[in-house]
Amino acid sequence: MVKPIWYTLLLLFLSATTAQPVPPVDAEASISRFQNYLRIKTAHPHPDYSTAVSFLDSLAKSIPNLHTRTLYPATPDKPLLLVTFPGSNPSLQSILLNSHIDSVPAEPSKWSHPPFSAVRTDDGNIFARGAQDDKCIAIQYLEAIRNIILTDPHFTPIRTVHISYVPDEEIGGLHGMAKFVESKEFKQLNVGFFLDEGQASTTDQYRVFYADRSPWNLVIKAVGMPGHGSRMFDNSAMENLMKSVEVVSKFRENQFDLVKAGVLANSEVISANLVYLKAGIPSGDGNFAMNMQPSEAEAGYDVRLPPTVDPDLLKKRIGEEWAPATRNMSYDIVEKGPLRDYMGRPLMTATNDSNPWWSVFKDAIKACGGELSKPEILSSTTDARYLRQLGIPTFGFSPMKNTPILLHDHNEYLKDSTFLEGIKIYESIIKSLSSFE
Structure with missing residues (x-):
C-alpha cells in the first residue's frame, strides 16, 4: 500500500523535532x-x-x-x-x-x-x-x-x-x-x-x-683457590667464571645471528644478557686489592624464554655447559612468573x-x-x-x-x-x- 505524501512529511517532521544534536x-x-x-x-x-x-x-x-x-x-x-x-x-x-x-x-x-x-x-x-x-x-x-x-x-x-x-x-x-x-x-x-x-x-x-617471553633471573657463581695476584694457577674463581661468560656469550651470539638473518624475530629466540659481574677483594678505600685473586665470583643474566622453548632443556644446558659443577660452578634461577597454563600448555x-x-x-x-x-x-x-x-x-x-x-x-x-x-x-x-x- 502506497503511503500518502502527508504521512511521509509527518514522519520527517517528527524525526526532525525529536532528534537530539550530538555534542562534540x-x-x-x-x-x-x-x-x-x-x-x-x-x-x-x-x-x-x-x-x-x-x-x-x-x-x-x-x-x-x-x-x-x-x-x-x-x-x-x-x-x-x-x-x-x-x-x-x-x-x-x-x-x-x-x-x-x-x-x-x-x-x-x-x-x-x-x-x-x-x-x-x-x-x-x-x-x-x-x-x-x-x-x-x-x-x-x-x-x-x-x-x-x-x-x-x-x-x-x-x-x-x-x-x-x-x-x-x-x-x-x-x-x-x-x-x-x-x-x-x-x-x-x-x-x-x-x-x-x-x-x-x-x-x-x-x-x-x-x-x-618469560623472564628468568640467572646468577652463575664460581669458587676457586685464592692467591697472590702474581701467581698463575688453574681453576681460579675468575678463570672459571670467565669461561662460563664466554660460553653464554657464544650461545647469545648464535641466537642473535638468527635474528640478524631474519630467520626468527627477536621475541622468538632465547636472550641471555649479562647485566652484572661481581668479584674482587675490597681494599678498604673504595677500591679493590690488586695483588689478590678472589675465591668467589659471580655473573648475573637477564634471560628471556619464548613460550615455544622447553624450559627443562634450557636448565639442562645451564647445568652442563654454562655452570658445570666440574668447574666448581653453581647457579640459581628465579623464574619471574608462570611458563605454562593450568593444563601444562x-x-x-x-x-x-x-x-x-x-x-x-x-x-x-x-x-x-x-x-x-x-x-x-x-x-x-x-x-x-x-x-x-x-x-x-x-x-x-x-x-x-x-x-x-x-x-x-x-x-x-x-x-x-x-x-x-x-x-x-x-x-x-x-x-x-x-x-x-
Whole structure:
C-alpha cells in the first residue's frame, strides 16, 4: 500500500523535532586529562599509587554508568582500582581491559623536558615517563567509554566491561596482577577475554601480541683457590667464571645471528644478557686489592624464554655447559612468573578461527580504518601471562602506529594525534567486544 505524501512529511517532521544534536567530543579535554595523569609520579622505587588511584577513580566517576571499587590484593599500600561498565546480560563472560599504574624510573638530566611535566611541544609531542608505557591506554579506555556514551546515551554493552588499574607490573606484578587473579573478587568477574598493553609500531600497522617471553633471573657463581695476584694457577674463581661468560656469550651470539638473518624475530629466540659481574677483594678505600685473586665470583643474566622453548632443556644446558659443577660452578634461577597454563600448555593465545575473540578483535580494528601487522610474541613481559595461565584468551595491544618505540627510554613521548586516534580505536574495540554474543 502506497503511503500518502502527508504521512511521509509527518514522519520527517517528527524525526526532525525529536532528534537530539550530538555534542562534540572535546579532544583538548581528553589530552589535558592524559597530561594530568602523566604528572603523577608513579615511578619506582616509590610510586605514588594513592594519588594515581584517586585521580583515576574521580575520572571514572565523571562518566555515566561506570562504577568503581578499590581493592588491596596484596598490601594496603598497593591499591588496585576496578572500574565496571555493566552489561545487559551478566550471564555472559565479561571483558577485562588492563593497565598498570607504575612506571620505571627516569633520569631527569638525560631528558630534554622534565620526565613528569608532560610538556606538550608545538609539534604535538607529549613528553613524560609512562607516555607510552602505559598511561596512554589507561586514559584511552575511559575516554573511549566517555565518547561512546556521549554520542549514544542509550548504548548498553551486552557483556560487562571491566577496567583494572594494577600496581607493580614493572617489578614483576607479584603484588599486583598475580595476587588479583587469585582473589575472590577476580573470580566473580567471570572474565572471558583480556586485553593488556602492547608496544608502539614504527609502521602504519598496529601491532598485536599473542604471547610474552618469560623472564628468568640467572646468577652463575664460581669458587676457586685464592692467591697472590702474581701467581698463575688453574681453576681460579675468575678463570672459571670467565669461561662460563664466554660460553653464554657464544650461545647469545648464535641466537642473535638468527635474528640478524631474519630467520626468527627477536621475541622468538632465547636472550641471555649479562647485566652484572661481581668479584674482587675490597681494599678498604673504595677500591679493590690488586695483588689478590678472589675465591668467589659471580655473573648475573637477564634471560628471556619464548613460550615455544622447553624450559627443562634450557636448565639442562645451564647445568652442563654454562655452570658445570666440574668447574666448581653453581647457579640459581628465579623464574619471574608462570611458563605454562593450568593444563601444562605454552602461554599463547590462538590467532585463528579456533579463537572467536580473534575475529571480533581483528574486525573491530578494521571497522575504524586500522590494520594489524602479523601477530607477534612480545619480547618483554607483561601482566598478560597471569591471565594466559588461567587459559583466558589474551592479547597485548597499544594503539600507537608510526611511532618510535620509547618505553623505558629517555625522552619517552607520545604524539597528541596518536593518543586521540587511539581513543577512536578503543571505541570500536569496546563496542565490538562487549556486543559479541
